[in-house]
Amino acid sequence: MRLRIDLAYDGGDFHGWAVQPGLRTVQAELAAALATALRIPPDDPAERVEVVVAGRTDAGVHARGQVCHVDVDDARMARSAADGPARLVRRLNGLLPPDVRVRTVAEAAPGFDARYSALWRRYAYRVSDRPTTSDPLRRGWVLSWPRELDTELMHQTAQTLVGRHDFASFCKRRVGATTIRTLLDLDVTRDAEGLLEVGVRADAFCHSMVRSLVGCLIAVGEGRQVASWATGQLATRRRDPALTVARARGLTLEEVAYPADADLAQRASVTRATRQEHEATGERVEP
Structure with missing residues (x-):
């Protein structure tokens, strides 16, 4: 069973x-x-x-x-x-x-595989960058940032990273593993209280990818980097020491989505085949 x-x-x-x-x-x-x-x-x-x-x-x-x-x-x-x-x-x-x-x-329904049957994963990264959102009771799951961030600029920059790309610049490489991913959504918003949230959804993520994306957006949001720096990072396919990986405490895996029961086995088969093909050929995808 x-x-x-x-x-x-x-x-x-x-x-x-x-x-x-x-x-x-x-x-x-x-x-x-x-x-x-x-x-x-x-x-x-x-x-x-x-x-x-x-x-x-x-x-x-x-x-x-x-x-x-x-x-x-x-x-x-x-x-x-x-x-x-x-x-x-x-x-x-x-x-x-x-x-x-x-x-x-x-x-589990026939054909279900927790890893390979998944359609997408959704994460949220939360940042408190205003005194009004500062709350020591949630310090374990919200990043405290000393300077206010430009939410709209971060969101606009995030849209330039959405799509199917080689995210090698935003990942810690694993030997033999592909860094090609399809980023479905990358949104920067604030809740009613003013807490900043980076929502990200993709078919899958490579090691440290979400926190690297957040680190990139924070650098733009506080003015340390211009918006075009993000796409420049994507194009290089190399880790830049200036790209800081955001701390783990602000990140939460919120949801994993799966297809209808009748499609679970097919989804798992397609995912395995695609991943193996990328890793065997070393396929690169132009950003």
């Missing part, structure tokens, strides 16, 4: 999503809780819990709408959660630390 798990977490005390020896990570906490809840022996490699996630968040990044899947032996699932996935939610939240909460667990 494949289970879909929707969860949220405060990333402030985690070294990111992915398991790292000797470090506290969300994946490790969830896998340990699943193993306990499903009564999987820790020394049985044949039944090791493998959690596949929609988006691997970096250290300090939060999530409100994270999605993952795990494959569980049907018989073990029946013995461990007699009332089905609903009971498993209660058991997991009783085992997990308070900075991780499972929201729902359900049997």
Whole structure:
């Protein structure tokens, strides 16, 4: 049985999503809780819990709408959660630390893959750049900035980055991984209170891409760089030391979208094939 798990977490005390020896990570906490809840022996490699996630968040990044899947032996699932996935939610939240909460667990539709079936991921980065929005109670998930930023200029600049490009300048490269992504939306707005929010949506993101985009927009918004500097960065396809990666605390994964159940398997197949083709050919895309 494949289970879909929707969860949220405060990333402030985690070294990111992915398991790292000797470090506290969300994946490790969830896998340990699943193993306990499903009564999987820790020394049985044949039944090791493998959690596949929609988006691997970096250290300090939060999530409100994270999605993952795990494959569980049907018989073990029946013995461990007699009332089905609903009971498993209660058991997991009783085992997990308070900075991780499972929201729902359900049997996944045929063909569902948390990573490859996803249509897009949506993040929000929040900045307090006015004294009226300063609130120490939310310092763990909002970046405090000492100077007011030009929201309209940042938004106009952001629109020049939307589309399908090679975002190598905005990513920390991984060996063999493509940096080609389709940026669907990049908007800079303020809420009713005046808190600045950078909303970004894409088919997928490479390492540190969102925080690099935010760092670029902040540099423009406070006048350290001109608007055309952003597209110049995109064209170079090389990391510029002047492009600062924004701190993790302001970033939250808000939502992951999937197609209708009937289209899940096809979407996963297309995504895998596209990603493998890019990585095999080293395809470049003109900005």
